[in-house]
Amino acid sequence: MSVTSKSVLVTGGAGFIGSHLVDRLIADDPRKITVVDNFFLGNETNLDAARAARPDIEIIRLDASDLAAMQDVVTANEIDTIFDLAVVPLPTSLTYPAWTVQTNVGIATTFCEIVRRGLADRLVHLSSSEAYGSARYTPMDEEHPHDAITPYAASKSAADHIIESYVQTFGIDATVIRPFNNIGPRQNPGSYAGIVPIVIRKVLAGEPIEIFGDGEQTRDFIFVRDTADLVVQIHDTPAARGEVLNLATGTGTSINELVRRLLDALGAPDHPVIHGAERPGDVRTHLADVSRLQKVMPHQTPTLTDAALEEIVDWYRGLFQ
Numbered sequence: 183m184s185v186t187s188k189s190v191l192v193t194g195g196a197g198f199i200g201s202h203l204v205d206r207l208i209a210d211d212p213r214k215i216t217v218v219d220n221f222f223l224g225n226e227t228n229l230d231a232a233r234a235a236r237p238d239i240e241i242i243r244l245d246a247s248d249l250a251a252m253q254d255v256v257t258a259n260e261i262d263t264i265f266d267l268a269v270v271p272l273p274t275s276l277t278y279p280a281w282t283v284q285t286n287v288g289i290a291t292t293f294c295e296i297v298r299r300g301l302a303d304r305l306v307h308l309s310s311s312e313a314y315g316s317a318r319y320t321p322m323d324e325e326h327p328h329d330a331i332t333p334y335a336a337s338k339s340a341a342d343h344i345i346e347s348y349v350q351t352f353g354i355d356a357t358v359i360r361p362f363n364n365i366g367p368r369q370n371p372g373s374y375a376g377i378v379p380i381v382i383r384k385v386l387a388g389e390p391i392e393i394f395g396d397g398e399q400t401r402d403f404i405f406v407r408d409t410a411d412l413v414v415q416i417h418d419t420p421a422a423r424g425e426v427l428n429l430a431t432g433t434g435t436s437i438n439e440l441v442r443r444l445l446d447a448l449g450a451p452d453h454p455v456i457h458g459a460e461r462p463g464d465v466r467t468h469l470a471d472v473s474r475l476q477k478v479m480p481h482q483t484p485t486l487t488d489a490a491l492e493e494i495v496d497w498y499r500g501l502f503q
Contacts, residue, residue, distance in 0.1 A: 184418050189214040189260050191302075193246040193289070194267035196224030198369045199308065199361070199406055203265060204232045204239070206410040216259045217241045218252070223271060228368050247288030249295060256301050263304045263417065266293050272312060275334035276462070283337040290341035294348040297356065305345070305356040306417050311402070311428070311468055313339040313360065320434070321471035324360070324426045331465065342426065349424050357422045359413060362430035362470050366406030366490070367497035377437065381444050382498040385453050395460040397438035402430040402470045408484035412475075419479045430470030431484055447488065447495045 185207055192207070194200040195217030201224075207215060215236060217229065221243060232239055240259070244251050246268035256264070268289050275282035290307060297305050314322050315329030330336035348354045371379040384391045412429055416422045445451050472483060 183420060185210045185212045185263065185414065187213050188262040189216070190263045190265060191216045191218065191256065191259065191261045192265045192267065193218045193293075194224060194269060195219055196221060196226055196228050196241070197267060198223075198228070198366070199364055199409060200224065200267040201228035201232065201368055202366065202406045202410040203267065203413055204229065205235075206407070206414050207265075208232060208235050210414065214259060215239045216255065216261065218244050218246055218255060218268070220245050220268075223370055225368075245285075247285050247292055249292045252292050253296055253299075253301060256296050261302045263306065264293050264296070264302050265413065265417070266290070266305060266307045269308075269310075270334070270337075272332055272334040275332050275337070279333035283333050283340070286334070286337035287340050287344065290344050294345055294354060294356065297354040298348060298352045303355060304417070304423075305354065306413065307341070307345055307356060307358050308413070309342050309358050309360045310335070310338040311360050311362045311430070311470065312465065313342060314468075316465045317467040317469065320467055320469040321432060322428070322469060323471035324428055324474055346426065355423050357416060357424070358426040359416060359429050360426065361409055362402035362404060362428070362468060364406045364409050365403055365486075366494055369406070371498070371501060377440065378444065378494060379498055381441055382448065382495060383502055385445065385448050385450050386499070386502050390454040390456050391441060392456050392458045393437055393441065394458060394464060397441070397457060398436050399464065399466050400434040400436050401440075401468045402433065403435050403440065403486050404429070404431050404484060405486060405490040412481065412484070415479055415481060416475075421478045425474070425478055427475045427478065428470040428472055429475065430472055431486060432470055432472040433485065434467070434469040435486065443488065443491055444495065447491045
C-alpha cells in the first residue's frame, strides 16, 4: 500500500512536521503531491527543497476545516490518501480557545466526511500526545485516559474521538497517530517557538537560558525526520488501519538534560541557565509506550542522537546568524 503511484494530500504541509513529511513522501515518488496550508504557522520556505525535487507540487492556501473547499481540492486532484497535519497550536489556545477548538475539531470532521463520502481512500491523522494530559502512569499507552489540560489538548482529544467514531460507525480507513515531542530543523523560531530554537537563539545572543520550573519535567523527544519516516511506514502497513498509535522513542528526557546536550552541541557547556515560574498548563511527564506501534509495524525504534542535535544546531545557526 505504498504511496508510489498515489495522489496524496498533506494538510499543514508547509509546517514543521508537515514539510519534512512532504520531503519523505517525495522519496517514494507519488503520482501527485498537493499541499494545503493556511500559513498561520507554515512557511513557504519550508517547501523549498520539495519544490526543487518536485516542481509539479501544488501548494494551496486554504483553511483545512472548510469542508466544501477541501472536497473541491480532493476531487480536483483525485486524492487517494490524506495526511492530515493541519492544526491550531497549543499557545494559540491559551489566547483564542474557542477558535482553536472549533478549527481543530472541524479539520478532523472535514476529512472523516470526505473519506466517508468515498472521495478519498485513506486518512492518516496526526494527533498529539497532549491529549493524554499529565501522566497517570508511565509509560503512557494508547489507552491512557485523556486528561486534557488546555483547550488545544481537548480539541485534539475530541478530534481523535470523532475519527474513531467514523471508523466504528462508517468503516472508514483511518489511522490516528499521536506523535510525542518533535524537534528538528524548521521548527518555528517565532512567537510559538519550542524550547530548542529558544535555547539556540539565547546562546547565540549571549543571553541566559530560562527554564520553566525546576526543569525536571520530561518529554519523549523524537527527531522530526524519524517521525516523517514512521508516518509513511504506518501508511504503508495494512495492520495500522483503524488503529491509534503512539509515535515516539519510548525514552524520557528532562528539559534540563536536553538543554545540557544542546549546550554541548553549541560548544557552550557553561552557558548560564536560570529557572523561572512554571508555565501555565504545562504537563509534568510525557513518556510513550510504543509497544503497540512495534507490534503493528516492526521497526527500529528511533533514538534522539547527538548527531541529530548537532544537525539541528547547525540549521539554526544558519537561520539566526
